Amino acid sequence: MTVQGTNSAIRVGASILRDYLVLVMIAALVALTALIEPKFLSPENLTNIMFQFGPLMMVALGTTFVIIGGFIDLSIAGTINLVAVVTISLIQPMGQVPALLTGLATGTVCGALNSVLILSSGALTQAEALFMTFGLSTVYSAIALLYSHGSTMHFWDITASKSIFQAIGSGSLGFLSWSFVIFLISLAALWVFQEMTAEGRAVRLTGGNKTAARLAGVRISRSIVVIYAIGGFMAALGAIVLFSRVTTASPVIGVGYETNAILAVVVGGTTLKGGKGSVLRTVMGVLLVVLMSNCLNLLGVSTYLQVVAEGAILTFAIWLDNRKHM
């Protein structure tokens, strides 16, 4: 009896540890880096982190629903490329507000186009979605290259007012950066969508078991359009935050964001099997990824080794995720 008791206590302890592994890892990482490199906790570095995590956070929040819905989206890199060059080029001729709105609309349309092609072909598996969105990513990137003639556009070439983008890039509201405020608003909106709307529940059911969801009266095709459209919209928001911060937009600005977003979502604990997960978990995942890259930077690790670390953590996280749901 007592042996069983301790056994189950260990099991509960292990499952808590597994669930909050990311938080433990974040804490350990912060403690370790702060010990080795005191600059880590300096206000300058913390502000730096606050500005740094914006783009990846937006993109990963959007990807969360695609993954909860049981799909995957590799088209994000292409969407970011396209939105960045389209938006920055329209500031001069159209003014900043129309440019911003066109950018967000472009991203949403790209996302919706993914879902239309997936639905019309009847693709139901993650693998099919992966390859199709990869192909679309190539198409979106190529359109971005054709549109911009492969050149990088800079803020300083724009004479029209670009105050909104400058504020997003480097402005602050009190002690919070504007990009952080945008993050809080998007997180709140997406959390409400996830927890309090029928569509949010439908997305989770779709990810859990498509046939069961359909038989239960869930319109899974609508859910699929919604998750990809949200993914595209958030990618567009990420693109705008990104090029506002670096003040330039090149047609290859989004490279790597798709895998990093999947990495952040999975590390956060949303399962790739679909049906379970939360945007709050993604926030933790993104924090871990961004903190890790910041720590490695401070410790003087090369950018290339950081890619190795990301790949290793992604592989490990997928393996762990799989163990949990076996």
Added chain:
Amino acid sequence: MNGTGKGATLYKILTKQKALIAILVMLIGMLFSHSNFYSAFNLLQMLSSTSILLILAFGVTLTIIAGGCDLSIGGIMVVAGIVSIKLMNAGMPMGLAIFLAILFGTVVGFVNGFLAVHQKTEPFIITLGIGLLLTGVAQQLTNAHPVPAQNPSFMMIGNGYFHGVPNLVIIMLVLFALTYWLMRYTEFGRNLYAIGGDYEVARYSGIDVIRTKWLAFVISGTMAALAGVLLSSELNTGSAVYGETTALVVNCGVVVGGTSFAGGIGGIPQSALGLLVFGLLGNSMNMLNISSYFQIMLQGAVIVAIIWLDSYAQKRKREAV
């Protein structure tokens, strides 16, 4: 509902022989272009430049037939190519350097197999992660600059000719014959088809499913490393940039040929045709002086169209049952 009339026959041909039709359309289309596409030199050149993709595809085909897929081949390819050159530049004999580089691919394939088959993770996402990791390794090894090879005899492997035929084409044909024989005439090959067709049925009929499928990943990794060595030899440099999209293009090419992600159907000749579509597409577009951005777009569109058709055929099959 299904299988009646000309429309259904046409549909069947379209979905089954997409690659062959695409190749024929391009070959006929190029008849009307005023370029020297139809010169022996150009055709041989095209075959030679597609050889490396074909070698990658032969390995990947085994994993796809077994119901998996391998997206780490791009990473394996660049790392193996860089490793072979680095070892040679450090003074190692050529044969040993090449052997070690290929062995590296075998080891990665073994790890892939462990994760995807033994641990039952989703193969496409876990190999994507391994591929990302290896891309980082390749960049770290080269500091993101190409590494030139200093051994002239190494360069001759990928650029030499044997009785007027490029070495690469000969190596590719040998590997084609080898993998074709493996899939067609051996127990291992038949078992792979069975596993891809229905994993559980294969297991209950006494096939050592885990070991067989695992071996497919090992072969895929080994072939990818071999392709990497050949690529380095052809370019005479080791570089980290070629692996980015290669893996996805090759996996799509295999599907273009008719090997389905659902597993259990397809074959090595089909994959060869599928990859030739991409080789021919690139070559024709170069001949027609189409801008490289537009080429990227067409390649993406072809991938989307083909995956769409593959999924649609799956859907029809599901609904027919």
